[in-house]
Amino acid sequence: MPKEFDLIAQYFTRPAPEKMVGVGDDCAIFSLRSGHDLATSTDLLLEGRHFFSDVDPYLLGRKALAVNLSDLAAAGASARACLLSLALPSVDEAWLAGFSRGFLEMADAHHCPLIGGDTTRSLDHITIGVTVMGEVPRGKALLRSDAQEGDDIWVTGYLGAADLALRYLSGSLALDSERLQASRAALENPAPPVSFATHLPGMAHAAIDISDGLAQDLGHILKASQCGAELLLADLPMHDALRGLPANLQNEAMLAGGDVFQLCFTAASTQRDALQALAEQHDIVVHRIGRIVNGSGLRVVDQNGQPLFLAHQGFDHFA
Template sequence: MEFSLIAKHFTRATPGAVLGVGDDCALLAPTPGMQLAVSSDMLLEGRHFSPQDSPAGIGHKSLAVNLSDLAAMGATPRWATLAIALPEENDAWLTAFARGFFRMADQHGIELIGGDTTRGALTLSITVMGEIPPGQALRRDGAQAGDDIWVSGVLGSAAMALAYRQGRLFMEQIDAAKVLPALYLPTPRVALGIALRGLAHSAIDISDGLLADLGHILERSGKGAQLAFDALPTLPVVQTYLHETVARECVLAGGDDYELCFTAPADRREAILAAAASADVSVSRIGQITAEPGLTVLAADGQPLPYDKTGYDHFAA
């Protein structure tokens, strides 16, 4: 059953690989002179997605969140492996999942070259591989004092959608419909990451929350930061709920945005905007890197805005 399942749902031509699905290992020939960027993510039913979620949407998101890691490094996607545990064989579910997965794969030129299947609680584990010229990777440890801090797209939509679904935030249905796509169908900023090579000093994707993920840059770079809350980009519908504490937490620490947070010198502002335009994505300047450690968020009146939560805890109950 395992091999027929793989053959039916996950075997496709892989012209970019020497050998793809069907043997003990895949065989790859990276482009000469390029470095490999490799990342893995695991998604569990009940923790990262709901049993009621669309399988096509799960397929989309499972690959998108991995591609976001490649985007954060400025890597060009090439290959992926997929390991999937299923409580039982479900042909209709797998057909829809594969449709969403391969739609995302085709958008970014990534080939599925192998993986594994077994029986168990529904779990997805994906490894992605990309390529990048030596010395051009966007890393977390390169932020410098005086750098501008930028983010792509908008923040807080996915977290607000989850809060709405969990009953922690009450929204009008017409408003909820505007944020739900961010939760189910995130967009990895691959083209922007590639365009930022040679421009950004550091970068990370926002998966656990802006404050938590920016905090990783600050820790690795030995720097601090000052952010302006009013500069954080959000959908207009999100702004109408910012009087609620939970909504402000969604913007600052909600996670699941899969936008890029990056730093760059002030004299590269025009080049950053041009890079974003070439990638067809908006970017916003939200603060500055400081030499002194610590992360401060300023309210509109210039006073520090208190916050208790910085991001998602993978080991919280």
């Protein structure tokens, strides 16, 4: 390993929290609290595929961890620790300083210390691999398969903004500077409802984080839970950046737009007040967008009760 890669390691090496063995031994080691299950998830981010080469490295560092925390949130798990692997074509100290600052800031904010990882040289392009580990009360993790007929369907936050920014950055949509600023913030600095989600086990039934688009991700819940869903178009929480745009663009961005990193979850209607109160406590917004029904598949209806035809169900990585 060339010396410069020792330097990379230095950007990320921090003393391990008490009772944890972190960077500097063969394995990182920590214990789970008794009565808890380990929840773990991993994500790969490829330059040119999941992020643009010119993205602010500080924001990229934040997002690399945020998208993983979003998966923990979908299980109702609280973060315990994370691992980071980086493959870099060269050592760019300004990039490393920005990326590590963003990553470690996000880690501190969510009590998810970086306790290990690896760095290597890539032939070209940056690859970022993050693994998160969290814990959830034993047997209580939120799964995609637990939606029940009659459940309300909820989403946290607002929909559609990240998709606008992606369309702009890939050159398929022109945006004024105000819309661009708002939508780009949603794309590049997602804020999954991490602490809110840790209270959902016992209150919610099924959950998923919205990474590939609401229609597609809710579709995973429907398939796993063997049920259908009806959504009311007018009840979808539209991000302000979409106001005044053509209706078909708004609908597609809200229903099929990816990179949202908010939660979609189902819960019994008896939980409505408790869920609203919990959201307020955690300073986030939640909206009820429809219900789980007998049958299969997703039906979205407009204010006249007419079903909406969705041309794009969401982002398919291998399309």
